Amino acid sequence: MLLDLLLPSLCPLCRADEGPLLCAACRAQLPPLEDPCPWCAAPRGASACVGCSGAGLPHLDRVVAALAYIGPTEGLVAAAKAVGSPAAVRAAAELMPALPPDLAAGATVVPVPAAPGRHPGPHLASACARALARRQRLPLALRLLRQVRPAAPQHQLGREERRRNVEGLFGCRAPAPARVVLVDDLCTSGATASAAAAVLRAAGARQVALAVLARTPLQGRRG
Ligand SMILES: [Zn+2]
Ligand SMILES: [Zn+2]
Incomplete structure (x- = not known):
């Protein structure tokens, strides 16, 4: 943290001296989502969506994502999450996708919360929510949701x-x-976000959309 303040602002991935966010070269390498499903944001391939078969994800009206979670995106997320670099968290959060106007209108931004007992470093989902709310001028409810018990890492x-x-x-x-x-x-299977959306609906939400930095391309495409 202190080091962050003392060092000049460098690209958190390659240390290019272009300012505190990702440099143009690193940004150009991040893979955009190609042909995302309009409901779950999974890449659709030739035929029906392998993420949701066109039915969407449970309790979520829509999913929007900025990047495909492959290659350089994995490096950026690892720097932000595993290494916990505040500079990488900041740079990653600025890459959140723009919300379509119909999703943004009248909405409040709510992050999926950190696990209880998590280390005190910056939390990527919360930083993403902050950046999105600031950019789209939406209210932010940073602590509306809480995680009530520990859970095994989903990726296993x-x-x-x-x-x-x-x-x-x-x-x-x-x-x-x-x-x-x-x-x-x-967003990989969408199970975590669906569970959070179910709780929000039970607490009175009538529309819940999901915005994520990156969507995992799913294996085993049909067709
Ligand atoms: Zn760079
Ligand atoms: Zn889909």
């Missing part, structure tokens, strides 16, 4: 195990606004 689990792992994982501290944009850093 299969699809059904992921769903069970996050069942009853979240609680809502107050009544939810009618329109919510839930924010997380990544």
Whole structure:
């Protein structure tokens, strides 16, 4: 943290001296989502969406994502999450996708919360929510959701195990606004966001969309 203040502003990935965010060369290498499904943001390929078969994800009206979670995006997210570099967290959060006007209108931004007992460094999903709310001039409810118990890391689990792992994982501290944009850093199966969206709906939300920095391309495309 202190080092961050003392060093000149450098690209957090390659240390190019272009300012505190990603340099133009690193940014150009980040893979955009190609032909994302309008409901779950998974890359669709030749035929039906392998993420949701066109039905969307449970409890989520829409998903928007900025990047495909492959190659250089994985490096950026690892720098922000595993290494916990505040500069990488800041740079990654600035890459959040723009919300379509119909999702942004009247919405409150709510991050998927950090696990209880997590280390005190910057939390990527919360930083993404902050950046999105600031850019789109939307209210931010940083602490509306809370994680009520620890859970195993989702990336080690299969699809059904992921769903069970996050069942009853979240609680809502107050009544939810009618329109919510839930924010997380990544969406893979969507199980975590669906569990959070279910809690928001039970607390009064009528529209819940998900905005993420990056969407994992799913394996085993049909067709
Ligand atoms: Zn760079
Ligand atoms: Zn889909």
